[in-house]
Amino acid sequence: MAEPSIESLSEAEAADELARLAAEMARHDALYAEAAPEITDADYDALRARNLAIETRFPALVREDSPSRKVGAPVSSQFAEVRHGVPMLSLDNAFDDGDVTDFVARIRRFLNLPADERIAFVAEPKIDGLSANIRYENGVLVQGATRGDGRAGEDITANLKTLKDIPQKLSGSGWPALIEVRGEVYAPNEEFAAFNAEAEAAGRRTYANPRNFAAGSLRQIDPSVTAGRPLRFFAYAWGESSEPFAETQGQALEKFNAWGFPVNPRSTRVEGAEGLVGIYHGLETDRAGLGYDIDGVVYKVDRLDWQSRLGFVSRSPRWAIAHKFPAQQATTVLEGIDIQVGRTGSLTPVARLAPVTVGGVVVRNATLHNEDEIARKDVRIGDTVVLQRAGDVIPQIVSVVADKRPADAMPYLFPTHCPVCGSEAVRPEGEVRRRCTGGLICAAQLVERLKHFVSRRAFDIEGLGEKQLIAFHERGWIHEPADIFRLARDTEKLDDLRAEDGYGETSVKNLVAGIDARRTIALERLLFGLGIRDIGDQTSLLLARHFGDWKAFHAAALEAASGIPSPEWTQLAEGHGVSARTLSVMAAAELSSDDPWPEAPLDQKLAFAFPGVAAPARRALAELTTDWPSILELARIAREDGPSATLGEIAGISGVGPVAARAVAEFFHEPHNQTVVTNLIDQLDVIEDAERPKSDTQVAGKTVVFTGALERFTRDEAKARAESLGAKVSGSVSKKTDYLVAGPGAGSKLADAQKHGVAVLTEDEWLALIGG
Template sequence: MSDLPVDQLSESDARAELDRLAAELARHDALYHQQDAPEISDADYDALKRRALEIEDTFPDLTSPESPSQVVGSAASSQFAPVRHGVPMLSLDNAFSTDEVTDFEARIRRFLKLPADEHVAFVAEPKIDGLSASLRYENGVLVRGATRGDGRTGEDVTANLRTIADIPQTLSGSGWPEVIEVRGEVYAPNDEFDAFNAAAEAEGGRTYANPRNFAAGSLRQKDPAITATRPLRFFAYAWGEVSAPFADTQAHALDALKAWGFKVNARSKRVEDAAGLIALYDGLQTDRAGLGYDIDGVVYKVDRLDWQARLGFVARTPRWAIAHKFPAQQAQTVLEGIDIQVGRTGSLTPVARLHPVTVGGVVVRNATLHNEDEIARKDVRIGDTVILQRAGDVIPQILGIVPEKRPADAAPYVFPTRCPVCDSEAVREDGEVRRRCTGGLICNAQLVERLKHFVGRRAFDIEGLGEKQLTAFHERGWLKEPADIFRLARDETRLSELRTEEGYGEASVRNLVAGIDARRTIALDRLIFALGIREIGEQTSILLSRHFGTWAAFHAACLDAAEGIPSAEWTQLAEGHGVSERTLSVLAAATPPADDPWPEAPLDQKLALAFPGVASPARRALALLAPDWPAIVRLAQVAREEGPSMTLGEIAGIAGVGPVAARALAQFFHEPHNRAVVDALIEQLDRVEDAERPKTDTAVAGKTVVFTGALERFTRDEAKARAESLGAKVSGSVSKKTDYLVAGPGAGSKMADAQKHGVVILTEDEWLALIGG
C-alpha cells in the first residue's frame, strides 16, 4: 500500500490502489465470513477499509458497485441455498476514540438541526462477537433463518437455527406484525466453548481458536443434529422487513422483542448524549472479562425511530448508528524462541514461540513478528518479556518488549540468510520487506505451488495435472522437481499402481501420459516463464526469448550472469542519491593511493580530488559511505571489481526487462540446486523451440494495443499472441501512449479512457481487417 496521503495521489494511482484494496478486502471478507479463518486482525482490516473509503471520498468518480463503500460482508457460500433479505443487513461505521463518539453525536445534531439544549437519546448495547442472523416470522411462526452473507443475500440455515433454544419457534404474547424479520447475534458462552474444546481435544477432534469461529462453524454444519449438540445462544437486537410498525423507539422495540420470547442483552441501556455513551462504554470495558461471552465494543443507535428515518444512510452504513470498538487485549509473556516459516511462494516469516499465556480467554503460544525489519525495529530478543496483543481478538502480535526484564545475555536476533528448508540463499529484492528463498523448484515448502505454476495454462499447460494430483503425487514422493513429471509418464510401475486406484483407470492414465508427452516440445518463452523465477513474468519471458532466440544462448547468458552478481557494497553504492552510471565509471577508473595525499583537506575536497568530475550531489552520497581515506580507496575498488558482469548488464538493458528482473534471473541460476533442476528438466524434453521473431513490416508493428470487453472472434490469449507476433505491444491499461483499443461487447472504463486520450477504437472485425485476418 502506498504511504502517500490520499490527497497527494494522482487519479490513476488512486484507481490502482482502490482496485488493490477492494480485492484485498474481498479476500479477507471471504476468509472471515465464509471460511471462519481470518488472516488479519480487526484493526488491520479497519485500517484497510478506512484507506479505501478515504480514496472514495477524495475521488468520488472512482466509486463503483464493487467499491469497498458499497460492499458488506461476503457472498453466501454455495453450501446452503441463498436467501434474499427483505431489507439489507448493513454494516456500521466504527469509532475508536471518545473524540469520534463526540463527533458522531455532533453530526446527528447538525443533520437534525437540534437546539443546543435538546438531549439526544441513544440505545447502547454490547457488540457481541458472534455471527449475525435474521429470523423471518409469518403470523408468529418461524419460517426461515439466514446468515448475513453480503448484506443482501445470505445462507439459508433455518434447520440449524431451529436447534438454538434462545430462538422461539413461535412468538409469545401479542402485538407482533404479520411479517417480521428479527435480527441478532448467534454466539457461544466462554465457559461452554472452553468445555467443548477440552472434550474435542481429548477425543482427537477439531478445536476452535475462539468462540466467534466456533459459533460460525457450528451454524454452518450440513447436519443440524451436529449444530444441536453445540452450546449456541442468541441475542435479538434489531429487525428487518416488517409488515407494520410495532414501536416508536429503539428501546420500546427491544422491550417488544423481549415480550415475544427473545433474549435481549441485559446490558443494553438507554442513555443521553455522548457523555452517557462514553460512561456506558467505560463500564462495559471494565466488566468485559466477567460477562461470560465475547464482545468487541459497544453499538450506539439513536433511540427515536422517526429520527433514524430522517437520518437515513451514507452509502451502505446508517447515519444513526456506530460501533465503538474496544482496544485489543494485551498480556505479557516470555519469548522462548523465533521460528522461521517458509511460505508457498518462498517468503521467510518469523514466528515468535511464546511461553503459553491466556489473552481474552484464548491460550496463545505463538505470535507473528512480520519480518526482519520489524524484529530489528522493536529490538526483540530471545528471552525478552514481550507485550502481547490479540488485535481484534484474533491474531496475536508483539507490540514491544519490557526493557527492565531483559536477561543480561540476550543477544540481538540475527535473521537467517539461507532458507531453513532447502538451504538456498534467502535474499531481499529492492523495496521488499520480506526475505525470500531462491530455491524455487527445489524448496519443499514451495514445491507444490511452483509445480502448479509449471503446469499452468500459460506455462507448460499440461492437461490432467491440477493441484489435487500434484499434491497427491508429491505426498507419495513421486514429484520432487519438474523433471519428475516427465519421468512419471514413462514409469510403468507407478502408472500401473495408478490404474488400480479409484478415480483413474486405464483411460485416465492414458490421457495423463498423453498430456505430459505432448509438452516434451515447448516454446522458449513458455519454458522461461514455467521456471517460476521471481520477477520473470509472462511478458518478461517473451522479451528474454526474443532477445536470445535459443535456449542455448539464453542458458549460457544466465550462467554467465550468475557469476557476475554485484556485491551488496556495489549495490549500496549504485543506489546512492545522485550516483549515476558516469559516477560509477569515474570511481572504477580511479586508483587512489593507499596513503592520503591530502590529510588536511575536508572530506568533500578529498572526494573531489580523488574522483575529479563527480558532481556535488554524488559526493554527498559518497561521503555517507566513505567517511575517511581508507573507505575512499575501498569505494574505488568496489566500483572497479564488484559490479555486475557485462552479461548481467546486457540482460538488464533489454527493453522491458530491467535490473531487478535481471538480478532475479542471475540469483536463480547462481544456486547449484536450481541449475541441477533445470538441467534435469531439459534432459526430459525433446525440443525447446526457438523464439519467433516479431514482424516489423506489418500495420501494427511498434504499436500499443489494448483489448477489452467480451471478445467473440477469439480468446484474449489468442488475440494477444497474434498481436505480438505482428510486432505490436499488448498492454493491460489505456494511456495516452496507446494506439488502438479493440473493444468487444461490455467494454467499460477502458473505453472511456480511450475516448479521453483520443485513442483509435476498433471493433473486432475492424481489428481483423487491419491485421489482415
C-alpha cells in the first residue's frame, strides 16, 4: 500500500506510522539475523530514512523502540553472544553531492577550522556484504563475531577461520597486544553465480544476491559448509586496541595490509568535498566491473586525532558518512490506478503495474502520492513508466516513456467521491489530498478509527486489538465507539462469544473487565481517542489543560463549529501580506455604497477604503477586486464571515494553532460525529478533569499574551512560568485576554489590546505581579 507523504501526516497519523515502521524494521532485523532477509539494503535504508524524517518533524513522538536508537540486527539464538570491546556503529547516509558538501562543512564548523585549511579523507568502496569483528591477542585470532545490534554480535569464530583472507596469526610486527580488526565478508559475483547455478541444478537452496549468500554462509552451524563457500574479506576499521598504532586512517589501512589482511585497492586519500564527489562518480562508473557488489562509497576523516575530537552522535560517528548510489531503475506498464482510503479518509492513488524486478525485488505496485503528482507527470493507464526504489518505503514512478504511450490513453480523472462509501471527497484549501467526508459511516475508515480509539495513547482497552475489532465489526456488533461499551453489557453476544474457539469464560471475562475499566477515562485520552484529524496526543493534552473538563471543551467545540469561516474569508486571510490587523481594519471600515472616488485607480480606492493597510496587502486585495462594489463585499466578508471568537480562542491556545482548531470545529460541525460523541459519552461513567493549574496566585485563571522582543526572559521561559502559576498563555489578543506583556517592538497585538481594553504590562511590571 502506498504511504502518505511525510508532509501530509497529522500527529496521530505520524504516531501510527512510527509504530508501523518500528515493528516492520524489527521484523527485518530478525530476518537478517537468520540470514533470510526479504528486502535490499536500499529498501531498509528507505525505511530508516522515513522513520528519521517523521521523528524530525514530530520529535515528541520518538519511541523507546525507535529504529533510530538501534544499530544492526538482534543476535540469533543459534550462536553464542559476543560483546564488542568498542560498539560497531552504523553510518549516516548521503544521497547526493549536496549532502557530501554539508558533511564536510559540518566537520569544518565542529573543529572550528579556517576556511583555507584542507580536510583530508579516506574514500573507500562500501562493500555489500556482512560486517565482521575479529579479535587478536598477541597476534593470534581468538574470536570472531558479526556486528549484531552494534554492542553484541554472534560468535562465528570457527566459520571466520575458514576464510583464507583472514589470517589466523598476524604477519609482520607492530601490532598491538590486543586489537579488534573489522571489515566486510563478501562473495565475488562470478563465484556467487557459479554457486547458485550448481545449487539450482542439484535442487539445493539458492540465494537472492551475494549479500544474502555471505550472511547465510557465515551463519552455518557446521564450519565445513562455510569453508566450501567462495567468501572473501576486506579489512577497513578497528575496534578495541590496547595501544595506538597509527596516526591516520590511511596509515591504519597500510598496517592492516602489512599484517596480512586484504585492503580494498580502490581506497583513496582525497581532500575536500570536490575530491570525494570525484571518487564517488568514478566508482559509480566502474561499479559493474569491480567483480563484487558495492552500494556506495564511505568517507572517513583521515586524521585520527580529528576523529577523536569529532566523536559520535546517537548511533553514528560524526567523522564518517556513507554516500549511497542511486536506486536501480526499470520500465514496466501501468495497468491501473487504485484509490485507497485511509483512516482519516485520505484518498491515496496506487499504481498497479505489470510485475517487474527492480534491485532484486519483484514490484507490482508503486506510489503515485496524490492527484497533483499524477497530473504533473501526466501518468495514464496503459503508459510505459520508469520505476525506481529509492527514498520511499515502496517504489515510485519517476517518469513516463512518452513515445510508448497507447493512442487511446486518456488523462486520468481523480475521483470526487469515495470509492468505498460514495460520500463526497473534498480537497481542503491548501492541502494536496482529497478526503472522504463519510467519517464513521465509511467502512474503509471505520475499523481504522476504532483501532485508533482503542490504541495505547487513547482508550487503551486491553484484549481488544485489530483482530477482535475486525471480527466484531464483520458480525455487526461494533459500528461506533459506543458499541464497544454496549458489547460489555450484552449478555446474548457475550454468550455467543464464550461458545467460540479461542475465547471461553476467562477470555470473555478479561475482555469485559478491560472495557469496563475504561468507562472512567482522562479527558485528554478521550479527546485523542475521537480521532479528530490533526489532533494528536500532545494537542489533546493542551486542549484538556486549557478547558479543564469535558463540559467546557464540548461547549467550546460546538460554538467553534457554528463559527467556521467561509471559504471566501479563508481565501482573503491567506492573501500575501493580509495580516490579522489588515482584516481588523477591513472589518471596521464604514463605507458608503456609493463610490466616493469613481475616477481613482483600484489601488487608490483600496488605500482610501482601508487606511493604513500596507502595499503588499493592497496588492493581494487587488487580485480579489475589480471595482467599488467588490471592495464593499470584501469588507462584508472580513466583518461577517470570519471565525467565531471561540474558534479564535481555540486557535490561540499555545501549541494548538489554527489548523488544529479548525479540525475540531469541522469535526463537531458534522451531525453524525455529534451523534457518535453523544452515544459514547452516554456509555462512560467518569471523564476525569485535566490536572488543575494553581488557583492561589495573582494570575491564576488569567489569560496572558506575550509580544515584542522580551529582554528579561525567553518566550518559552515566560510561557512556562505563567502556566506554572495557573495562567493560560495565548498566542492572540481578544476581549477575553487579561494581560498583554509587551517588550520592545510590540506591534499589532499591542494595538488590539488597546482596542479591547486589555491591561498592558512591561516585563518589570509582569515580574512584580507574579512575585519576580
